[in-house]
Amino acid sequence: MTNPTTPATRVAVLGSGSWGTTFAMVLADAGCDVRLWGRSADVAEEVTTQHTNARYLPGITLPAMTGTTDAAEALADAQIVVVAVPSQVARATLTALRDLVEPDAVIVSLMKGVELGTDERMSQVIVEALDVPLSRVAVVSGPNLALEIAERQPTATVVACIDEDAARFVAEACSNPYFRPYTNDDVVGVELCGAVKNVIALAVGMAQGRGFGSNTIATVITRGLVEITRLGLELGADAATFSGLAGMGDLVATCTSPLSRNNTLGRHIGEGMSLEEAVTATGTTAEGAKSCRSVLDLASKHGVDVPITSGVVSVLYDGLPVEDMARGLLSRPQKAEGIGG
Numbered sequence: 369m370t371n372p373t374t375p376a377t378r379v380a381v382l383g384s385g386s387w388g389t390t391f392a393m394v395l396a397d398a399g400c401d402v403r404l405w406g407r408s409a410d411v412a413e414e415v416t417t418q419h420t421n422a423r424y425l426p427g428i429t430l431p432a433m434t435g436t437t438d439a440a441e442a443l444a445d446a447q448i449v450v451v452a453v454p455s456q457v458a459r460a461t462l463t464a465l466r467d468l469v470e471p472d473a474v475i476v477s478l479m480k481g482v483e484l485g486t487d488e489r490m491s492q493v494i495v496e497a498l499d500v501p502l503s504r505v506a507v508v509s510g511p512n513l514a515l516e517i518a519e520r521q522p523t524a525t526v527v528a529c530i531d532e533d534a535a536r537f538v539a540e541a542c543s544n545p546y547f548r549p550y551t552n553d554d555v556v557g558v559e560l561c562g563a564v565k566n567v568i569a570l571a572v573g574m575a576q577g578r579g580f581g582s583n584t585i586a587t588v589i590t591r592g593l594v595e596i597t598r599l600g601l602e603l604g605a606d607a608a609t610f611s612g613l614a615g616m617g618d619l620v621a622t623c624t625s626p627l628s629r630n631n632t633l634g635r636h637i638g639e640g641m642s643l644e645e646a647v648t649a650t651g652t653t654a655e656g657a658k659s660c661r662s663v664l665d666l667a668s669k670h671g672v673d674v675p676i677t678s679g680v681v682s683v684l685y686d687g688l689p690v691e692d693m694a695r696g697l698l699s700r701p702q703k704a705e706g707i708g709g
């Protein structure tokens with residue numbers, strides 16, 4: 369919490385949706401001086417004066433922070449810049465703000481997606497859009513459902529950065545009595561876990577919506593972790609990451625919680641909605657619906673077999689019925705258990 373002898377770390381949070389606002393709350397509760405930037409003047413005013421963001425966090429009272437639509441105001445003197453917009457708009461959003469970011473700020477990605485078209489992870493997009501070295505980009509990812517954290521329920525997370533000092537700086541800035549960050553240098557693994565677990569959560573939701581029970585759910589989660597691990601190892605990730613908070617931790621949280629937008633969207637699809645209807649019914653950002661295609665593309669480029677992701681893409685974009693996806697997965701050639709196939 370705040371040490372009266374040292375000045376508060378100044379942080380800009382870009383994106384005033386559910387996770388951006390919640391992480392702003394985490395930082396403010398950890399003693400940071402937080403400015404929350406978003407496109408909506410009404411939300412900015414509400415955050416500053418009423419200490420709420422009722423659309424995204426109903427019933428939650430926020431700590432003191434400044435909401436603003438003025439990016440220059442948010443970014444001035446910010447030592448940490450947190451990015452919490454949907455992955456597919458990250459590049460455009462950051463490119464427009466590039467000249468406003470302080471030269472030595474650490475940029476933190478909260479985003480869990482892979483960019484369509486380039487198949488880049490969000491740290492790669494940030495490096496290009498802001499023209500910063502990777503050593504100044506950190507990723508925060510773990511079992512972090514915003515609505516639970518906004519109620520100050522206890523959880524932990526991973527702060528990944530190739531620069532240990534930068535990871536520790538961010539971890540110290542967001543550490544508070546209900547939020548415990550661990551540091552890690554495996555940016556590739558942590559980012560892939562965050563993006564691909566959303567696709568696996570869609571598959572679990574589809575199974576639930578179709579009426580399948582616990583055996584199916586456990587099978588998809590377990591083989592989903594194999595799929596994430598296989599892709600991650602091929603891309604140079606550290607094996608230990610997959611059994612950690614950003615790996616198994618977040619996979620379990622997202623696949624089993626009705627609060628997960630990806631799980632919810634998958635359930636709507638399993639119950640028979642079209643993708644368009646399911647996106648509308650889910651409301652806020654379900655990253656897996658878009659990232660499933662970039663994850664599949666990335667895996668194909670690297671010759672990695674990702675059958676669950678491939679099935680999700682076929683259901684969402686080619687009209688494959690969920691039961692046919694299940695039949696297809698189960699009728700593949702017999703093999704030994706493990707990450708090999």
Ligand SMILES: NC(=O)c1ccc[n+]([C@@H]2O[C@H](COP(=O)([O-])OP(=O)(O)OC[C@H]3O[C@@H](n4cnc5c(N)ncnc54)[C@H](O)[C@@H]3O)[C@@H](O)[C@H]2O)c1
Nearest residue numbers: 384385386387388452453457478479480512513514652653
């Ligand atoms: N909500 C969670 O529990 C949670 C937890 C961990 C990670 N994440 C990740 O955080 C990221 C943000 O998700 P979220 O849950 O806050 O989404 P959200 O849908 O709740 O909010 C997204 C915000 O981005 C804004 N936005 C959209 N397009 C924009 C643009 N072009 N420029 C500026 N702002 C724009 C929206 O207005 C909204 O305020 C996603 O990658 C998600 O996977 C979410």
Ligand SMILES: O=P(O)(O)OC[C@H](O)CO
Nearest residue numbers: 510511512513628629630
């Ligand atoms: O609501 P979801 O499906 O985007 O998941 C939120 C977080 O990523 C869980 O850690």
